[in-house]
Amino acid sequence: MVFDSKFRNTLENIIHNTPHDPYTLPVSKEAFLKIHFQNSDSTSNLEDGIWPVLPFAESDICQVHIIKWRRLSAVEANCKPVYEVDFDITDSSINFKPGDTIGILPTNTDTEVDFIISHLGLNAVKNMNYSLSIENGKKGKIPQHIPASSTIQHVLKHCVDLRGLFKKMFLLHLSRFTEQELERRILEYLCSKEGSNDYTIYILEKRLSLCDIFHLFPSCKPPVQILFEHLPRLLPRPYSIANSPQVNPNIVRICFSVMETGVERKGLTTGWLEDIISNDMNITMKTLSLDDTPNESPRVPIYLRKNVNNFVLPDHDKPIILIGPGTGVSPFIGFLQERESFKNEQILGSAWLFFGCRNAELDYIYKEELERFLQNGVLSKLCTAFSRSNNCEFKYVQDAIYAHGEEVVKLLRVGAYVYLAGDVKNIATQVKDVLIQCIAKHNNCSKDEAKEYLTNLEKNKRYLVDIWN
Structure with missing residues (x-):
């Protein structure tokens, strides 16, 4: 540069x-x-x-193709590109579950x-x-x-x-x-x-x-x-899996935003994936108009990572609280797909989702899927926050959590599991602080007692965090 x-x-x-x-x-x-x-x-x-x-390797490296992709955010200059891509893992050594992550070798x-x-x-x-x-x-x-x-x-x-x-x-x-x-x-x-x-x-x-x-x-x-x-080692980049094997065990889906790092420079892996998508689009247009010769996208080396945080669904009858601003919602799409596949066979516990982004019209990713989960009962409550939209009830997920603090604490009392995922540096501390406030207020206890309550949730694997930068 x-x-x-x-x-x-x-x-x-x-x-x-x-x-x-x-x-x-x-x-x-x-x-x-x-x-x-x-x-x-x-x-x-x-x-x-x-x-x-390989860090936290659970499988061998698999060379896979992108077989499907779509842009989730609006195509506007002031909106960061967010994409979803599907990797074909047929005949690979990857056996995943919702909440798992893959590593991509850039x-x-x-x-x-x-x-x-x-x-x-x-x-x-x-x-x-x-x-x-x-x-x-x-x-x-x-x-x-x-x-x-x-x-x-x-x-x-x-x-x-x-x-x-x-x-x-x-x-x-x-x-x-x-x-x-x-x-x-x-x-x-x-x-x-x-x-x-x-x-x-x-x-x-x-x-x-x-x-x-x-x-x-x-x-x-x-x-x-x-x-x-x-020079340090070129490390693999981790990405949350955004689908359930109950829907298709031969597909691993990820969601990513194209990061800007430094001056006019895209993230190494996200920029590369976007280039593959752009080339695929150009090849598709060429094939449709001029050439019937099939083209194959470049192979992407991936591997399954160990789920060291135990970021997995509990029994389906347990209530869950999901907090996922931005692309942090992606692992929860896999969670909800999994619940959807069992909803006719098992009793499902309550499921609340707190989602936040900048603009409801530009980067509200997975809106249709979330509304479908809400309509069919897989999702019990959907709370949204839009930091740069006018006339919205909440600006940040922390605001929405605090406003629904009484219901959140009631869910915790009956055994709810809390999951937080996101790519925002300070979100983990901010969400933890607002949960402590809610616990202190609605359990009528001191701040120190509320902190101890949340610490016990962490020890018992009922408060799980998956944060990346």
Whole structure:
């Protein structure tokens, strides 16, 4: 991502207005990795070395296709895109239940990888096999997510997070390979004790990536092994499953919003999935108009994650309270589908859902499904909140919970389970606070007693939270 000259000028002005005394820099150890390129076209050793295990893996990695998708939010400039996609898991090792999550293994974009390779002058060796070792007399070990034998292209594409937040130590090492004096001083300042506040403002809050750093500081050209030592692992991204196997065990459905990270940059995985959808739409239009040759979408590597939070439905006769703002409602669609499949066979407990979004006309996702669940008795009560809509009763789900506090506490007294899911950083604390208020008010007890009541719900797995950023 290319930042404009104004941003660079801002950084330069900071340095010009900062005393020239030596900065207090982090204590660092020497670089320790040594790389040796082999004149071989063989790629048989790409997977050599110790590879880290998948986080919370419950299944093997499955290469799946998107077989169906739809946009859930309105197509408007001021409305963040929200999509639903179906993955075909026929004949895979994935056996899921409502409340489970999958992990998607992302890859870095070709644009970013190619830029880094070109910037560092590595085009001639990018696909040559290398071997890594530790420099004589130095201490260190090859990071577990970096294969001891591979190619630079493979590692930058699949193994390291090019958008991971920069640690000060990495900035310090980058500064040592920056030729232009002013650029070097800016990098040193940002990783120094004196520059801590500006490090937060200009590195962390702006979510600068490695490509951003190289654009801003073109004379910064470290050896590639410096990147291998410091770049974090490219981790799988978790997504809640939004359907029940009772409806179709061969489909895993997820719902996601396309995130904006940094300046004009989409989330790595959500942006990739949106690109697949866009290409699929273009292919479909081409097929309809010109070409009858079938096309196949790219495969997406996914795996089932262990449900370590026990975020699963209780017995069907138990009452449940579901709190899911935004895409946080997606796991509850699976819950309600599951209840719907058993409603003629078993007695269902009460089910309340608190849903919130910005605008009732733009991003009220799953509105039709929720209203159907309400009409057929699968859902007992639907409470909505719209933070940017006029003439709505509630702005936030916390407001709706508090207004219905007496009924919520009555449900808790008869054994209700509370589930909270969402992608809002502060929602867990805010919902917990309002539940404590409701418990104190309607159980006629102190705030400390209400906190203990909620703590006991957590211990007994009756208050379950699935929050992501």
